Amino acid sequence: MNNLASQEQIIATAILIVIYMAVVLWLVIRGARKTTNIGEYALGTIGFSPVAVGLALAASMTSAATFIINPGFIALYGFSGFLSFGIVMPIAIYFSLIVITKGFRKYGSSVKALTMAQWIGKMFNSQRYAIFFAFLSLLLITFIVLICVGITQVLSNALNADPFWVLLAVVVFVFGYMMFGGANSLVYTNAIQASIMLVVAIVLLSSGLEYFEGGVDGFIAKLASIDPALVKPTNPDSLLFRDYFEIIFCQLVIGVAIVCQPHIMTKSLLLKKDEDVNKYLVVSIIALTFFFLVVFVGLYVRVYFPDLKVGGQVLPMDSLVSAYVVSKFSVYVSLIVIIGLISAGLSTLEGLIQSISSTITADLLDPLLGKELKLDIDSNQILTNKIVIVLLAAISFGLSYQQLVSPNLSVGIFAQNGVYAYFSAAFVPVIFGTFLKKTSLKAVSIASVTAIVVHFSVYYGKFMPYMKEEVNNPAIAATMAILISVVVGGIIHQLEFSKANNKEALNVH
Template identity: 60%
Template structure:
């Protein structure tokens, strides 16, 4: 189904206005950024609730609003339990516990990136370099957001996805060369507020399906496919049993916080005492954002056979098509702006954190003074290269998706935070942790994750497309066990030596 000419015309006008507002705040923030530290963590004393909204906008992305509801359209209630209940609860608990420790230590050592935090915590430049290299895996997340945004905008403008993706890449990576943390907090706050109202509209958009109550709603889903109403969907490759739906998602939810664009957000607070307000405002908004996955159920009732005009919908097209089909021009355009905001907010955070990590923690140790003297210029060059690489990878995912770009992204992102989890966890809660314990744990996490996924180990990995959450969960557990054993035996050896 194509958008009407009226829709396309108004959408173009709205996108131009939206872009102008973003550029206004980019310029405003850029004028106050004097060095790479200002670009990384800002130099403006933002209110704690504003930084909290920036956290909410960064932590919930195009995956939450566009991609994950597509999985729910395919697989039903089992996906809602996994993505809409279990994962958020685990992530919120982890966020509360880990953020406080990270912010306290981060401020004391003046860390601006995740790799720096780890390197200074364990007094190892080599480990900091290793974690910075691992951060390159987060390019897969940039690809996911690029694809989600491209699907939404191309459907709204009846435009060729190639040129839409090109436009997104030039615009977003272009303005992020100048904005940094100062402007990102401004734009994220506006985006979070828009996303909040859009989330409420989307969650309420299926009201007519509840005319016979919740029982009637489930009956409608059951009539389409009995598996849609089951708490376990054996026909899926993501929600086959309770280990996959609950246990693995709890582990992923706890570890997902260990991404640079999420955990380092607390460093934007100039007063660590304001962390509770920051967490409260962020989590309150995220509760609503994560519930957007139920829209996938509405989309499945609207498109029972997942086809429009006889053409089968790709999974990543389902929600953009639902919006264009379901809503009037005015409301639909506002929702599209919300979906774009969901993508841009996380994309900005990823570009900002990843470019600073590459500049400070990869290039600077190699080229030393040459980078240090021209760090802002070097960072701009890094962003250009990131833009080109992510554009090429994104176009490949649009043309040749493996069910969904989410699988590609999850494989990279999950591997990263599996490797990062133990150094962050031990760094906050244990004393005198030897470097060999956390480094070994990180290496074990990577080997186990990629070994299980690409070696197709365990019964879960026997499908044509597999769930990256399973190898990631096993990798995280393995790394915690290995890391703690090395820490424990090292401690016993020290105790015996001093006895």
């Protein structure tokens, strides 16, 4: 490990983290007092303002991936990565958020769905389908792993501490307080975290202004002198940004589908009035724009560490941003940035723990073991949810440590593979359920299974020319999965619709 932090930085960081932990615990205790059952844990009891919920959405959508992990890809591969992660994907996400949110909220609030699996199960009147999605939600543990790794990289660099103990402390603390707070504390902590993240986004984006003393051309020349491929719109030597199919087409598909995740979709259900939706969307999109631009910092990192080394040692991709922050900024500025990076991670981590644990408790254990566990009693629901969180913590710790010790290029690839598989399966039921009338269960369920099979077959079977490398791009597998599942679901929907119409016609005659 590279000891980049000074003694002053270590002491100041430790003090700040203790204060940060105290504030979070105060908010959690405050929220926990109002949480008496699993419904309140999942959706809260408080009438949240659209500004708070909008900030919470922006915070939970961007996370450690945007602030800590993805800039590393841009540091390695240059403009092609920024075009993909910083421009194309955000545009697709905004479009999807605006189009899907209103329809999802309208049905979600009318059926009182607590989780994504419940929404899908009630939309298509099938408990089996809900249980299937509850199982699929376990794929989102890969995203928990990414965030745990990202936060650990930042803190271990800032404290010159052994990553094993830092990771253990992060997992125990965050999973520990999420056993109690749920949505009531989540929106408060997310809104505060988003506010800190906005400050940090501005600090990070302005940290490389000195590299523009010769204007934009001067900055481009600096990058080109390190590696000409860094300033080209495509990077054939990269693993994710080889051509416009990967950079634009795949990211547009992924950006539209990425919204179909439980910790994103269910945020709109926290709004108490339909009139709040527009303000909620405006606030979240403005904040998201700042957050997504942070990946540009990867280019500053490359100018600062041209050979990606410190003291002769090559920096792992996942620790590039934390190394840049600790070595580039003064003690007190680095403290603000470190807290922002931790906030970026915790905001999504909290949402994931809350949504996955709620899904396992309400949509998996209740239908399968509800009588044995007596889950019709509120206190038993809450206790079961806490046990689920403990198990999630143990699994997340084991996988996170493995990714710290031996990542396959980056924990980002590991996380994308799991998360992209999940929302590939969720895309057809969410879109068909929101926008088509009388969609059959057969059409959406076959489409979901198709998406999972295609995603993992393309990724691990290496069927396409793009997928022949040691490390492959999960976005290609997910794009194929989404497109094929839409075609399969669409054909079955049309056949079922025609069959129903023919029956009606025969009955009339």
